[in-house]
Amino acid sequence: MSATRTMMSQNVAKDRIITKFPQAFHPDATPYQKMNFHPKVKAACTDNKTGRVGLKICKAVLVGDVSVGKTSLVNRFCHDVFDRDYKATIGVDFEVEKFSLLNVPFTLQIWDTAGQERFKCIAASYYRGANVTIVVFDLSDESSLSNVARWMDDAAGNSSDPIKFVVGTKKDLVSPAAFESIEQNAVEIANSLGAEFWAVSSKTGENVKEFFFRAVALTFEAAILREIDTSGAGPTKQIGNDLITKGDHPNIDSIGRVESGQDYMTS
Numbered sequence: 440m441s442a443t444r445t446m447m448s449q450n451v452a453k454d455r456i457i458t459k460f461p462q463a464f465h466p467d468a469t470p471y472q473k474m475n476f477h478p479k480v481k482a483a484c485t486d487n488k489t490g491r492v493g494l495k496i497c498k499a500v501l502v503g504d505v506s507v508g509k510t511s512l513v514n515r516f517c518h519d520v521f522d523r524d525y526k527a528t529i530g531v532d533f534e535v536e537k538f539s540l541l542n543v544p545f546t547l548q549i550w551d552t553a554g555q556e557r558f559k560c561i562a563a564s565y566y567r568g569a570n571v572t573i574v575v576f577d578l579s580d581e582s583s584l585s586n587v588a589r590w591m592d593d594a595a596g597n598s599s600d601p602i603k604f605v606v607g608t609k610k611d612l613v614s615p616a617a618f619e620s621i622e623q624n625a626v627e628i629a630n631s632l633g634a635e636f637w638a639v640s641s642k643t644g645e646n647v648k649e650f651f652f653r654a655v656a657l658t659f660e661a662a663i664l665r666e667i668d669t670s671g672a673g674p675t676k677q678i679g680n681d682l683i684t685k686g687d688h689p690n691i692d693s694i695g696r697v698e699s700g701q702d703y704m705t706s
């Protein structure tokens with residue numbers, strides 16, 4: 440391993456190192472059937488002799504109805520906290536998380552958009568170029584599930600072939616019987632949208648880390664495969680479809696990484 444790679448791996452927190460390919464929540468509720476990293480990806484990451492594996496930065500966008508739990512999901516994963524009080528997202532928030540997969544550093548920008556209709560225009564301008572589209576609904580509120588297809592259409596339609604997820608939150612609020620019923624509907628909808636289904640609770644933390652690790656692994660793999668297929672040589676700085684660059688944002692560093700913070704504020 441090169442000195443640079445060793446240094447970069449050391450910058451990643453221990454609980455952000457992904458060694459095994461994370462599995463789907465439900466084997467029948469995913470279009471992504473792989474059980475392991477692709478041999479080409481393993482080889483490229485293990486050798487890294489060709490210089491084709493560069494710094495990876497991808498973009499995930501969360502969308503969904505008001506108050507379904509988008510911010511709570513991000514906060515549970517990124518900060519391991521849960522707030523019972525509702526504070527509406529204004530415009531869009533973002534976090535940046537660093538990972539290591541197959542000893543290669545990987546950064547995920549997580550964009551948390553507002554569900555309120557009045558912020559829709561602002562939020563929608565951030566959908567573009569997402570590598571992962573995450574449509575969130577509330578397992579305890581069936582009406583939020585009925586809007587999932589529209590959210591997916593709006594958000595994923597602005598990106599080129601993103602990895603897609605439908606995530607039901609607030610699992611702690613539903614009885615096992617109610618869960619079984621809404622899960623069945625959610626799986627059907629997710630399948631029809633070509634998305635993978637997950638059920639999580641940000642309150643208890645159930646499945647939150649598992650979900651994000653799965654999203655990260657699928658995105659990383661797709662990005663490396665795309666890079667192997669499209670670039671013959673030379674390390675790349677990023678492989679997002681349409682990532683923001685320095686100058687677009689005051690907190691962007693020289694290689695296009697952003698510090699976490701709120702990106703848009705209005706009264």
Ligand SMILES: Nc1nc2c(ncn2[C@@H]2O[C@H](COP(=O)(O)OP(=O)(O)OP(=O)(O)O)[C@@H](O)[C@H]2O)c(=O)[nH]1
Pocket residue numbers: 503504505506507508509510511512522523524525526527528529552553554555608609610611612639640641642643
């Ligand atoms: N019991 C329970 N409550 C949750 C869970 N996730 C979120 N909530 C609550 O649901 C409310 C809304 O959560 P948010 O995360 O702010 O929802 P949001 O989707 O980001 O809302 P907008 O920013 O308006 O789009 C808050 O009161 C949270 O505490 C969960 O897993 N379980």
